[in-house]
Amino acid sequence: MKLFLIFISAAIVNNFVLSYFLGICPFVGVSKKVSSAVSMGMAVTFVMTITAAVTWLIYHLILVPFNVVILEYVSFILVIASLVQLVEMFIRKISKPLYDTLGIYLPLITTNCAILGLALFAVLREYGFIESIVYGIGAGVGFTLALVIMAGIREELELANVPKHFQGAGITMIVAGSLALAFMGFAGLISI
Amino acid sequence: MAKKATLMREYAKGLWDENPVLISLLGLCPTLAVTNSAINGIAMGLATTFVVVSSSVIISSIRKVIPHQVRIASYIVVIATFVTVADRFLAAFTPEISKALGPYVPLIVVNCLILGRQEAFSSKNSPGRSFLDALGMGTGFLLVLFVLGAIRELLGSGSILNFTILGDWFMPWMVMILPPGAFLTLGLLIGLSNWINERRAEA
Numbered sequence: 001m002k003l004f005l006i007f008i009s010a011a012i013v014n015n016f017v018l019s020y021f022l023g024i025c026p027f028v029g030v031s032k033k034v035s036s037a038v039s040m041g042m043a044v045t046f047v048m049t050i051t052a053a054v055t056w057l058i059y060h061l062i063l064v065p066f067n068v069v070i071l072e073y074v075s076f077i078l079v080i081a082s083l084v085q086l087v088e089m090f091i092r093k094i095s096k097p098l099y100d101t102l103g104i105y106l107p108l109i110t111t112n113c114a115i116l117g118l119a120l121f122a123v124l125r126e127y128g129f130i131e132s133i134v135y136g137i138g139a140g141v142g143f144t145l146a147l148v149i150m151a152g153i154r155e156e157l158e159l160a161n162v163p164k165h166f167q168g169a170g171i172t173m174i175v176a177g178s179l180a181l182a183f184m185g186f187a188g189l190i191s192i
Numbered sequence: 193m194a195k196k197a198t199l200m201r202e203y204a205k206g207l208w209d210e211n212p213v214l215i216s217l218l219g220l221c222p223t224l225a226v227t228n229s230a231i232n233g234i235a236m237g238l239a240t241t242f243v244v245v246s247s248s249v250i251i252s253s254i255r256k257v258i259p260h261q262v263r264i265a266s267y268i269v270v271i272a273t274f275v276t277v278a279d280r281f282l283a284a285f286t287p288e289i290s291k292a293l294g295p296y297v298p299l300i301v302v303n304c305l306i307l308g309r310q311e312a313f314s315s316k317n318s319p320g321r322s323f324l325d326a327l328g329m330g331t332g333f334l335l336v337l338f339v340l341g342a343i344r345e346l347l348g349s350g351s352i353l354n355f356t357i358l359g360d361w362f363m364p365w366m367v368m369i370l371p372p373g374a375f376l377t378l379g380l381l382i383g384l385s386n387w388i389n390e391r392r393a394e395a
Contacts, residue, residue, distance in 0.1 A: 019371045021225040025304055028217060073279070073298045074272040081265060113221045113302040120295045165386040166379070169217055173379030180372040 003134045005190050006127075010138030013189050016114050017146040018180040023114030027147060028172055030105070037151035038144070043105045045140025047087060048118055051080055052136025055119040056129050076119050084109050114143055149179060202321055206328030212305045213336040213378075214385040219305035223337060224374040225296050230353050233341030234334065235289045239282065239297060241330025243274045244306045248326035252314040267310045268301070275300045305333060336381070343377055344368045 016022045023044070030040045055076055063069050088106045092099045109115060118139050122132045153175055162171050212218045219240070226236045247270045251258075258266045279297045282290040290297065300306070309329055314322040342352050348369035350358035367373050 021221050021371070021374065022299075024220040024224060025218075028220065070276060070280075073276050073301055074269060077268050077272050077301050078265070081268060113299050116302050117295060117299055120298055124295060163383070165390070166383040170379050170383040170386065173375045173382060177372045177375030177379060180370075180375055181367070184370065184372065 003131065006131055006134050007138035007141075009190060010135050011142035011145065012183070013186045015142045015146055015183055016117065016139050017143055018176070018183045020117065022117040023112050023143055026105075026108060026112055027150065027176070028169065030108075031147055031150040031154055031172070034148060034151045034155060036105075037147040039101045040105045041140070041144025041147050042101075044109060044112065044114065044143050045137065047080075047084060047106075047109050048115060048136040048140040048143075049133060050083060050087065050136075051115055051119055052122055052132045053129070054079060054083060056122065056127075056132040059123055072120075072123070076116060080115050080119070114139065146179070150176065153179075199321070199324060202324040203328040203331075206325070206330070206332040207335065208332070210329075211332045211336065211385070212308075212329050213333060214382055216305075216308070218308055219303045219333060220378075222296050222299065222303060223333075223340065224371075224378060226293055227337055227341040227344055227374060227377075228348065228369040229345045230338055230341040232289065232292055233337035235282070235286070236293060236296065237330070237334030237337040239278045239293075240300055240303060240306070240333055241327070242278055243271060243300055244309055244330050244333075245323060245326045246274045247271045247306065248309055248314040248322040249319050251310050252317055252319045252322035255315050258315075263315065264307070264311075267307060271306055271310075272301045305329065340374075340377055340381065344373050348373060 010016070014020065017024065017027050026040055026044075031037055058075060058079060059069075059072070063072060063075065084106055088099075091106075118136055122135055125135075127135055150172075154172065157171060157175070166174070206212065210216065213220065213223050222236050222240070227233045247267070250270055251267060275298060278300070279290075282293070282297060309322075309326055313325045317325070346352055346357060347365045348367075349364050350356060350362045365373070368377070
């Protein structure tokens with residue numbers, strides 16, 4: 001039951017994009033079309049799940065026993081960067097179609113703050129191994145959800161008459177504000 | 193004289209013409225996340241300025257010995273080191289602010305503004321110029337964070353930097369200090385800056 005709550009909390013109530021402001025760059029950059037939003041979301045969910053597992057192992061099996069927690073940021077970011085490279089090579093080897101869908105988005109993920117944020121939050125909340133993984137999946141699903149909703153709205157916006165100075169980034173931010181307002185309705189739904 | 197003017201320009205371009213947040217849309221995550229009060233905006237702006245200036249100077253000093261293939265990884269290690277320094281510093285001297293900013297201080301590591309400056313500027317220019325460039329970008333970032341934080345704090349709690357500005361008659365707009373307020377305010381600021389730029393271009 002606790003795992004389910006962690007999942008719902010990460011995916012909806014404390015949505016990474018709309019309430020923690022993590023991963024805003026891809027949120028603004030890759031939300032022009034629903035299809036690319038879905039691919040980006042899948043790539044992020046995939047990397048987040050693996051990152052959550054690997055950073056948990058590193059933190060609890062290396063950093064804490066050797067008393068070098070101060071290296072947390074340096075080691076996490078290096079692990080994430082190399083992990084993304086590995087995942088990219090791995091996907092290219094096993095599945096060409098999957099690589100063609102996710103390929104161009106994978107390198108971008110390294111600088112997606114949602115990934116590092118996930119690793120840091122999981123440590124901060126003292127999650128266990130399985131909990132961290134569920135947290136990673138939930139955060140990825142929440143990211144995908146926000147991205148796809150946003151892309152759907154932006155496809156419609158193409159047809160709308162937006163004031164000249166707000167075209168592009170301006171209107172995207174204001175739409176995101178309305179979305180965040182809607183997601184605030186979930187606040188207090190569950191608390192863990 | 194001409195050279196001096198270009199050095200000045202190196203600094204000034206980050207303030208408005210190439211402002212990292214309003215024009216290049218870099219570093220949006222911390223911009224939105226920590227600006228629920230003006231003081232948090234200033235603290236985050238100063239921490240980011242410190243990191244971008246120190247890493248720019250270091251990276252442009254060693255730019256000739258970094259192999260091209262591993263440059264991004266090298267930049268990130270340098271940046272992460274300075275972020276650790278900034279994080280420990282804030283935790284030691286201003287524990288309250290450090291607590292308010294929470295994990296957004298370590299997240300400076302992945303602030304695309306910083307990596308962007310290394311890739312676009314420090315890897316090609318001398319330490320002196322990189323210093324000015326980074327300082328300009330940092331100041332521009334700090335200014336936007338302060339303005340955003342001040343607007344949200346004024347409308348959300350009726351004060352700026354904890355000084356009450358609006359009296360008891362004012363009903364605080366709670367939404368401004370919550371996440372939606374961040375998106376709305378930044379959207380309006382971006383629109384405003386586009387409008388000003390167009391007016392300037394016409395004039």
